Amino acid sequence: MHRxxxxxxxxxxxxxxxxxxxxxxxxxxxxxxxxxKPLRLMNGVYLQLHAYMLRVAIPYGTLSSRQxxxxxxxxxxxxKGYGHFTTRQNIQFNWPRLIDIPDILDALAEVNMHAIxxxxxxxxxxxxxxxxxxxxxxxxxxxxxxxxxxxxxxxxPEFQFLPRKFKIAVTGAPVDxxxxxxxxxxxxxxxxxxxxxxxxxxxxxxxxTPILGxxxxxxxxxxxxxxxxxxxxxxxxxxxxxxxKYKARIKILVQAVGIDxxxxxxxxxxxxxxxxxxGADQTLLEILRxxxxxxxxxxxxxxxxxxxxxxxxxxxxxxxxxxxxxxxxGLSIVTVSLKKQGETPGDATSEQMRGLAELAxxxxxxxxxxSHEQNLILPHVPLGDxxxxxxxxxxxxxxxxxxxxxxxxxxxxxxxxCTLATARSIPIAQQIAQRFDALGLESTIGELKLKIxxxxxxxxxxHVGHIGILGLNKGxxxxxxxxxxxxxxxxxKIGEKIGPGFGAEEIVPAVxxxxxxxxxxxxxxxxxFIETLRRVGTATFKTAAYARTDLEVSDG
Amino acid sequence: xxxxxxPVLITANAxxxxxxxxxxEQQTWSPWINEGFIFNDLDxxxxxxxxxxxxxxxxxxYLMSVLVDNGQIKGQDYRENFRSLGxxxxxxxxxxxxDDASV
Numbered sequence: 001m002h003r004x005x006x007x008x009x010x011x012x013x014x015x016x017x018x019x020x021x022x023x024x025x026x027x028x029x030x031x032x033x034x035x036x037k038p039l040r041l042m043n044g045v046y047l048q049l050h051a052y053m054l055r056v057a058i059p060y061g062t063l064s065s066r067q068x069x070x071x072x073x074x075x076x077x078x079x080k081g082y083g084h085f086t087t088r089q090n091i092q093f094n095w096p097r098l099i100d101i102p103d104i105l106d107a108l109a110e111v112n113m114h115a116i117x118x119x120x121x122x123x124x125x126x127x128x129x130x131x132x133x134x135x136x137x138x139x140x141x142x143x144x145x146x147x148x149x150x151x152x153x154x155x156x157p158e159f160q161f162l163p164r165k166f167k168i169a170v171t172g173a174p175v176d177x178x179x180x181x182x183x184x185x186x187x188x189x190x191x192x193x194x195x196x197x198x199x200x201x202x203x204x205x206x207x208x209t210p211i212l213g214x215x216x217x218x219x220x221x222x223x224x225x226x227x228x229x230x231x232x233x234x235x236x237x238x239x240x241x242x243x244x245k246y247k248a249r250i251k252i253l254v255q256a257v258g259i260d261x262x263x264x265x266x267x268x269x270x271x272x273x274x275x276x277x278x279g280a281d282q283t284l285l286e287i288l289r290x291x292x293x294x295x296x297x298x299x300x301x302x303x304x305x306x307x308x309x310x311x312x313x314x315x316x317x318x319x320x321x322x323x324x325x326x327x328x329x330g331l332s333i334v335t336v337s338l339k340k341q342g343e344t345p346g347d348a349t350s351e352q353m354r355g356l357a358e359l360a361x362x363x364x365x366x367x368x369x370x371s372h373e374q375n376l377i378l379p380h381v382p383l384g385d386x387x388x389x390x391x392x393x394x395x396x397x398x399x400x401x402x403x404x405x406x407x408x409x410x411x412x413x414x415x416x417x418c419t420l421a422t423a424r425s426i427p428i429a430q431q432i433a434q435r436f437d438a439l440g441l442e443s444t445i446g447e448l449k450l451k452i453x454x455x456x457x458x459x460x461x462x463h464v465g466h467i468g469i470l471g472l473n474k475g476x477x478x479x480x481x482x483x484x485x486x487x488x489x490x491x492x493k494i495g496e497k498i499g500p501g502f503g504a505e506e507i508v509p510a511v512x513x514x515x516x517x518x519x520x521x522x523x524x525x526x527x528x529f530i531e532t533l534r535r536v537g538t539a540t541f542k543t544a545a546y547a548r549t550d551l552e553v554s555d556g
Numbered sequence: 557x558x559x560x561x562x563p564v565l566i567t568a569n570a571x572x573x574x575x576x577x578x579x580x581e582q583q584t585w586s587p588w589i590n591e592g593f594i595f596n597d598l599d600x601x602x603x604x605x606x607x608x609x610x611x612x613x614x615x616x617x618y619l620m621s622v623l624v625d626n627g628q629i630k631g632q633d634y635r636e637n638f639r640s641l642g643x644x645x646x647x648x649x650x651x652x653x654x655d656d657a658s659v
Binding site: 047052099415426459476478 | 569571573574575576608612615616625632634635637639642643644645646648649650
């Protein structure tokens with residue numbers, strides 16, 4: 001893993017010192033809220049519905065055991081004993097006091113973490129494939145490139161006051177697990193004419209105007225990556241709208257001028273910028289590649305694993321659902337579900353964080369990942385250690401075997417916490433998970449991606465859910481609109497809105513009717529929900545969703 | 557002077573802790589919605605709010621419409637009810653606090 005060097009440590013220390021002084025001046029009346037707000041946002045501090053919220057960056061979703069231990073300590077000391085992992089591979093603390101936040105930031109700095117650029121109109125936390133460096137289908141580990149971009153974009157003087165926030169995602173595998181086409185810039189590392197190159201998408205984003213990114217470059221040489229990104233950002237910075245925040249994202253600019261004209265602008269900017277890159281970025285990239293190299297020999301006794309598989313159906317079920325093949329023989333990837341039915345998606349208690357950190361330290365080469373689907377990953381587990389992992393997860397109640405199933409759903413904090421929300425997300429997520437768990441249908445249904453947002457800003461990625469749910473305020477009551485057919489993978493698609501919203505009491509039965517219809521019309525048990533939907537179309541599911549059997553007149 | 561229907565409270569967040577607070581009849585801030593002073597006149601409410609917005613100990617004061625039911629004050633908008641109680645996924649926030657909690 002990458003560690004801060006002396007420059008990074010000094011940069012974060014000085015930045016924290018500055019923020020401590022800014023907080024002090026705000027508390028003493030030396031700064032007004034209007035003056036202070038942009039300063040706190042630059043450091044990840046929001047004022048939410050009940051309290052302040054601190055959003056901490058987890059770059060490309062990679063965490064060490066020591067870092068997770070520190071997050072647990074912060075949760076206990078400064079919050080209510082838990083943290084919320086988000087769809088942007090961050091962690092949010094929902095209850096810190098402003099007066100404590102400088103101390104929290106200092107605590108984070110002790111483990112090479114910070115909250116810089118987790119808010120504001122800047123380049124946000126760079127996200128990536130949560131299986132990076134481990135996935136069997138990977139062409140190139142994207143994390144060195146993500147770290148290079150992180151270092152380039154952090155405190156970049158040109159890009160601190162962009163027209164709007166800016167999100168970059170990087171993947172190194174043909175299977176897209178990072179939703180790259182829903183980002184302002186999506187990058188895919190791939191072979192180009194015998195060398196490694198980068199396919200560049202631009203202008204993607206969800207929110208009130210969901211748009212999938214378009215291809216800007218089919219195969220950029222690696223050496224051109226940073227100057228090309230700088231060219232894109234420069235064109236956006238100069239031409240993006242600043243008169244209307246709802247039209248300020250790069251996706252609106254790309255749509256307005258067209259991808260070809262936008263490419264011409266970027267190419268012109270690139271020609272000017274490229275000569276200023278003299279090779280230091282490529283030298284750094286080589287160092288970063290070494291930082292992330294995984295050169296450990298595995299010598300694990302696999303017998304306990306095979307014996308447990310034969311003798312323990314619960315373990316077998318968990319392996320089938322939560323364990324994926326690793327690129328190296330003898331290793332496996334464990335997804336730790338933070339979606340126990342009835343619990344808050346993405347939340348982990350301090351006790352769970354500590355337990356997981358210890359498991360990672362003992363069995364996963366001290367490494368964890370956060371996925372955009374709000375789960376945690378142990379990326380390098382020897383097969384022979386899977387029984388010990390399962391037992392350890394049982395002790396901290398994190399052994400739920402539901403990865404990829406309907407209860408493994410994404411939900412934003414919604415109106416339980418978020419000041420922008422128009423309806424709650426979490427209770428709907430809890431009810432859906434509990435309902436399908438009670439029906440005992442989850443495994444029968446198979447893979448189904450359900451995603452819930454509590455407002456049109458779409459932090460819950462509802463547009464790209466196979467079933468998406470958007471919570472709105474309709475006439476003073478919570479209303480939930482369903483979209484169908486969205487896809488967050490390399491076959492990315494924006495879901496189709498099926499009609500009027502459902503009340504809070506009606507949304508779970510409506511989802512159940514849609515799923516029942518899927519079970520009725522799928523070609524066989526192996527046809528996933530999304531394939532059936534593509535084959536038969538949405539009409540039959542719409543009809544099912546609005547077929548309210550509870551309104552039928554009874555004969556009695 | 558037209559009577560405001562529904563009436564309003566002045567609410568804000570406390571600067572240091574971020575907690576939701578309500579302006580009381582004594583012109584102090586309380587964490588409890590039932591201690592909030594009800595304004596029936598919009599001009600008066602606006603005048604008081606503008607004056608209190610200058611205090612640096614509070615953040616973002618605004619007027620919220622309320623309903624009074626059996627002596628209990630509730631927000632007219634469900635958002636304000638979550639705000640006055642806490643989240644619905646955990647027993648956290650004001651619903652979990654002692655009555656003598658202070659800002």
